[in-house]
Amino acid sequence: MESFVHFENVCKYYKMGSTTIAAADNVSFDINKGEFCIIVGPSGAGKTTILNMLGGMDSCDDGIICLDGQEISSYSPKKLTMYRRYDVGFVFQFYNLVQNLTALENVELAGEICRSPLPAAETLSKVGLAERLNNFPAQLSGGEQQRVSIARALAKNPKILLCDEPTGALDYVTGKQVLKLLQDTCRNTGRTVIVITHNTAITAMADRVIHVKNGQVAEVEVNANPIPVERIEW
């Protein structure tokens, strides 16, 4: 079976004055469809760069990036916008909800531009916010906000869910709940979920763990028996 996500010798350079820093240096890995994948590494290792490139927010300078057989590394900026629009769901560390919209509206905001969005209210109920549909972000806790964020990503019915440190701004318990929601989503909907984190402790819950260090893939670890997040302590 062909891999769902395919990175092949992907390089990304940033010029800082006279020196060139390779944020991604010959990164190659594959992720299968329906997998829960965690990309882990210390700060500045290049995880976010990889996620940005995969999420169509940034382009690579070299190499090939494929998603579901489409070579997105060759996409034009316009095509990339469409790609983000239809294929990618993104969960931000700081939720990035539009403060001026209710939870429901934030989800609808994303759904509005999609071809086959999931019903917003339903999606929000699924993430456990059936009671908070009409609350503004400021009226929600961090965890709730992140759930809205996830619901917003899911409502787009994307091929892939990308999460950038989704628990970074959350406390332990809430973080765990969010991770569980993500894992459940993966398991229940078969949607490929990629989570970026610097917390190696949670790697055990992933089907696949990609260790990144200094812009390179240090190790790809396939976890045959991922542990449900509830059982992980850190």
Next chain:
Amino acid sequence: MRKTYSKNTGRTIKETFGRFAAIFAIVALGVGFLAGLLSATPNMRKSFDIHFDETSMYDIRALGDLGFTDDDIESIRGLNGVENVQPGYLADVLMTSEKGNDFAARMHSLSQDSGAGIINRPKLTSGRFPQNSGECVIINMPLSSKSKFNMGNILSVSENNKNTGDVLSSTEYTIVGFADYSPYFSVEKEYTSIGSGSVDLFLLVPEDSFATDFYTDVYITVSGARELNSMTGAYKTLVGSIAEEIGQISGKRCEIRHNEFINEAEEKLNDAKAEYEKAKGEAAAELSDAERQLADGWHKIDDGEKKLSDAWEKISVSEKELNKNEAELKKQEISLDAEFEKAEKKLDEAQNEIDKNQKTLNKTLTEAQNELNSYKLSGAQQSSFDDLRRLVLTYPSLAGDLETLQNKSGRLDKIALRLTEISTMPYEEQLKYADEAAALQKEADMLQAEIGKIMADEAYAAYANASEHLAMTGASVEKLAPLALKLGSLDSAKKELAKGQTELDARRADFLAQKKSALAQIEDGRRKLSDGKLELANAKNTYYRELSKLNDAKNKLYDSQKEYEESKENADKELADGWQEILDSEAKLSDISTPKWHVFTREDNTSYSSIKANIDKVDSIARVFPIFFFLVAALVALTTMTRMVEDERLQIGTMKALGYSRSAIIGKYVLYALAASSLGSVVGIAVGFRLFPTVIWNIYAMMYALPEFYCPVNWVYAFSTAGAAIICTLLATTNACRSTLKEKPAQLMLPKAPEAGKRVLLERITPIWSRMKFTHKVTARNLFRYKKRFFMTSIGVAGCTALLVTGFGLRDSFSDVTGRQFGELSKYDILAPISGEDVLNNSDLQNLLSDRDYVSGSTAVYFENVTASYKDKSIEVSAFVPDKTEDLQDFIRFRNRKSGKSLDFEEGSVIITEKASEVLKLKAGDTLSLTDNDNNSGNFTVSGICENYVGNYIYMSEDTYASGMGNTAERNMLVIRLSNSGDEEQKSDFGKRLLETGAVSGIRFTSDTKDAVSQAMGNIDMLVVVIIISAGALALVVLYNLTNINISERIKEIATIKVLGFTDREVNAYINRESIMLSVIGTILGLALGVLLHQYVIGRAEMDSMMFGRTVKIMSFAYSAALTMAFSILVDLIMSRKLKNISMVESMKAPE
């Protein structure tokens, strides 16, 4: 630490350069505009003051009705406070250019420097000053002179001038130079009573060009006035006091001058009278002489005529006689001819008779001869026969006897025969014829007797003898005797015939002689007749010659007579004219009231007052408008800083946590704000102080000969405006910092709790809300949620729109003045003052006014400046009082501006113009009082308020005026409407003709006022363009700044929706919809605000004597809105680049 600190500040500037630049630009604009406009008018005033001081322009000018004498000048010089006095000459004359064009020129004398300096020193711009009396310098005026004339051109005093002969000593003036002359520098017309009513050309000529023995005007400078700015109240007060002093001495001086003048004039008058009398006497003598000569001439003519007529009578008598003679002669001739003919005929008849007798005689003779010859008589016989012949001849009776004898013998024979017969007859028969036979016998006896008796005669005997001789010849004597008798009678007949012939011949000769003498007589008569005719013809010729001579003489005399009559008439007329002149002069002299001095200050100078009014107008706009402008700028700068500080709360918290003092933290932002605002102020001042005043100054270059522009930086304005701008921003900055710093560092370092989303009012209106597109809902909520942003943006935009509306609205208001005043309300073309009602009977004037080629209508009104008062307010208005109210309807449209309805101007109506009613604060139905210059006053109830822009008027009928004021309103002003008011040539031609009638003392063309007003308005219009451009620039900067702030505050949100897959267009729409909505709201607010601001500025800009349009036109709103929206869209376009460049990575960043 300091180093990092300042590095931090510097870096902040660099990072937020757009914001820094915006504050800089806004402050620069605000300060530059405010400071520039504020200093424009002081600089303008100062520039003129410097110019006036440099050229020593007069402070006071006086004109005298009878001029000034040296004593007058000295008495003025003697006044305290008078610095310098300069008498001069002035004359308005018509001049003709080399091309033959006529100009109304004003000539001023060029004074010599008497040591105290020259007042009104002209400044040569080219050429040289005149040296001789035939030279002149032309005063430079804007829009004119130089283009028309060149150096060396000659101007000659026109022959059309009436009374200049004795004023000027030269009639031709060569242009030797051009100069600026401070009393005249405006295009506004100076009025005169010559030409077409306004001065076309100003000349400076040497003093000796004037030939009058008194000065016509005096220029005065006031001590200490030079040091004052001449456009200030202090100057006005100082000069005013001196002017008043001059006015005070004028009474006494004028009295003296008056007496002097009257004496002089009376002397002259007396001389003139004497001269008149002398001339009258001379003329009378001359005329009577001529008359006498003429009478002689006529007398002679009469004589000649009589002689001629006598001659003619003679001629006609002799002619008649001659004719009679001729007729008689002719008659005579005819009768003579007839007589002659008759006589000739008689003669011829006689001749014929004779001839016939001759012929018969000859024939008888021949027959007798032949008979004789047939007898062949022998000689003896012959001689017997001859004897017989002789016998017969001797006895003529013998023949008779013979014949009787023969006859008796014949009878006897017969009787014998018969008797025989009878005797032979039977008896019985005899018996029967016995008687007869007896008778016959008796007769035969008697016959025998008688024969016997005859036979007894001797002659018979001879005869018988002869007969016997002859009887032998065979022929009986019986036969020969008659023959001889015959022959004898023939001979005697022949003799007798010859005698008759002779007699006839004698008669003929007699007749011929008679005829000849008669013919000669006739011929004589004829000759006499023709002689008479010739004589007559000669006499006639002579007569005719004499007659023609006489006629010539007569014609000549007639001519002389005519000549005499003409010269008499002329002399009479001349004398009458002379007398009238004398009477007029006398009347005038008695009319000459004590003369007056007319004392003028610079305020009365057309150019000066015009520029002053214009500067005041700029002032009124420049004071209100830029302040608002500045307020908008300050508001924007202020909010920009506030929001910057709020944006940087995390950093503030960090620094506070790091232990930086409050002042250090505030310092950073103060430094930032200070740097931006002071840099902006410096640039604004540097540019604004030069740019705006210079632009405004140059606007006026069209209308005025401008002096050099004195344009220094006005430090008071510089510091106050810059200070205000800087303090505003700094206060805002420190205020924002302070409120931020009140929070604990920990709180500060936490992301500021996002403002709670709120339901906006619109959501409650479910039908609308549920139908709105989702993104529109976001926009709506965003708009109302960020109130600060909302208000700041909309107020900023509203301010700019309001400025634009005001700018465009000012243009509307100004264009209304000329457009409505002269296009709709004032329909007359000329106002011409007349000296009195009787002038209206001037036939030249009447003819001219009824010439429909020129004039479409005219009327005369009473026109007087009066003071109108209502409650505690008063204003100068011009009373316009027609004879009949309907007279005025054709010349002025009465309508109320607010209602737009026409006002009925009827008997008893009192209509006042709108501006006056506003100043007086009265409305229709209120009663105001009018006071004229002679302190007559009256109360009038205003019946209507009419739209009017230029000047203030009150209209009412003569009756109304007279009954209110108690004195009559004598017409003193002609109001004329032309047929072709657009035809400049015709108009000035008409003006010239109107002045030539002598009926009017001046002409005011409505078009001149219109030109002056529209020029002034045009200048303001340019100022408005400057304002509009500035407002536009401000709008652009404000919009840019506000949008910039809005975007930079929402970068994360934008990055997020980009990550969500919004296309660039969708992102633009998401953001722009908001800013467009804000602009729309701001624009709508601004339109409303603009109306108020416009109203306010107009209220400030209006003078008592002029109203501006009060309404902003729809198009101006449209322009303002469109411009604002265009700027908004332009800014959005610029911003879309920025939006595009926002990195999605921003979305990953922690909230600040």
